[in-house]
Amino acid sequence: MSRVTDLRRLARPPDQDDFASTVHDPRVVARVGVLLASAIVVAFLTGLISHLHQNPTPLLPLPPGPTWGYRVTQGLHVAAGLAAIPLLLAKLYAAYPALFARPRLRSPLHAVERGSVAVLVASAIFQVSTGLLNTFQWYPWSFSFVRVHFAVAWVLVGSIAVHVAVKLPVIVEAFRRPLDEPSEPPEEGTTRRGFLGGVAVTVLGLTALTVGQTVPALSAAAILSPRQAGNGPQGLPVNRTARAAGVEATATDPAWRLSLVGPARTVRLTRADLEALPQVTVVLPIACVEGWSTTATWEGVRVRDLVALADGSVDQDVRIVSLQQGGSYRQSVLPASFVQHPDSLLALRLGGEDLDLDHGYPARLIAPDRPGVLQTKWVDRIEVLA
Ligand SMILES: Nc1nc2c(c(=O)[nH]1)N[C@H]1C(S)=C(S)[C@@H](COP(=O)(O)O)O[C@H]1N2
Ligand SMILES: [Mo]
Secondary structure, eight states, X not given: OOHHHHHHHHTSOOOGGGGXXXXXXXXXXXXXXXXHHHHHHHXXXXXXXXXXXXXXXXXXXXXXXXXXXHHXXXXXXXXXXXXXXXXXXXXHHHHGGGGGOSSSOOOHHHHHHHHHHHHHHHHHHHHHHHHHXXXXXXXXXXXXXXXXXXXXXXXXXXXXXHHHHHHHHHHHHHHHSOTTOOOSSOOOSSOHHHHHHHHHHHHHHHHHTTGGGTOGGGGGXXXXXXXXXXXXXXXXXXXXXXXXXXXXXXXXOTTOOEEEEOSSOEEEEOHHHXXXXXXEEEEEEEEOTTSOEEEEEEEEEEHHHHHHHTTOOTTSOEEEEESOOSSGGGEEEEOHHHHSSTTOXXXXXXXXXXXXXXXXTTOEEEOSSOBGGGSOOSEEEEEEOO
């Protein structure tokens, strides 16, 4: 390139053609785009499942199983969200010269299309960054993460649908042309294949270094995950400690009684009373919304036995209320289908020992196929809902 053309370029605003490179090519943009859209769709569908667990609706009731269900869907949710980060960066890099295309506005339809891309990019950046910070339990904002992340997911998926519909002819054409087709003048820089290979290695590497937070066989490699199996008391990570929840005194008070609130009466039981009831051992995971999950052996009393003790019907949902006074996770609702499940326990023991205070001593809920946020610790009351 001559100095004269260099100077001419400096004298005017940049144009799309100034960014000529093998990588800024619809064939690359379309391929990365399909991978990115797939990751986002997986994150969206698994996110919907998580939403339905936390906001049950009679229209779409979720079954209490398989036991490992939430572990798999939420593990996928976080893995797909993490994979979306390098894919998003790669797609923005490959496509950004389009920002300098001229004329800037060609028609009202073109303006709408550009606007939808702006919404897409903004919502995608918002979703991956809030999701990523959530996995580190860092909330540097004042809005409700769960509600906003859920609402923006619809905006993102909607804008992807618009974008794919508008670009469909370009996408089809981009996949039809071979990646290595020689061009005139000959291209310089990274090859398209080299770039796509680098993106693939980055995505697979990131997945390999994080997915061990929920896949036991890969846990040794999970060096990028904030929480892993084995790094808490009794071999299980702790999400919120007893101290952070402000329950150290109440949870260790010998005067603690579990209240079973039935339709007609309330039964109060000491921990010794609970230990004298039939005990059941189950192997169930805690699967946190943040993406980590760990299987453990729990012992305790079936929730349905406790409901029966208070003369409640197992056709009713129950509410589990913690000793914890504030915070969103101080109580949860266990739908009737989960109440009936033989593996739904009020756990007293973990891994053959009394529950650690940080894992919910004197008693905590553990039920199959349920988000960690709903596995209420330091239980004070179980109420059969009318
Ligand atoms: N009362 C109460 N129970 C709670 C929580 C909480 O903050 N308060 N956190 C929940 C979350 S988010 C998870 S993932 C699990 C983690 O259980 P663990 O700390 O025993 O591993 O507990 C759940 N139970
Ligand atoms: Mo959690």
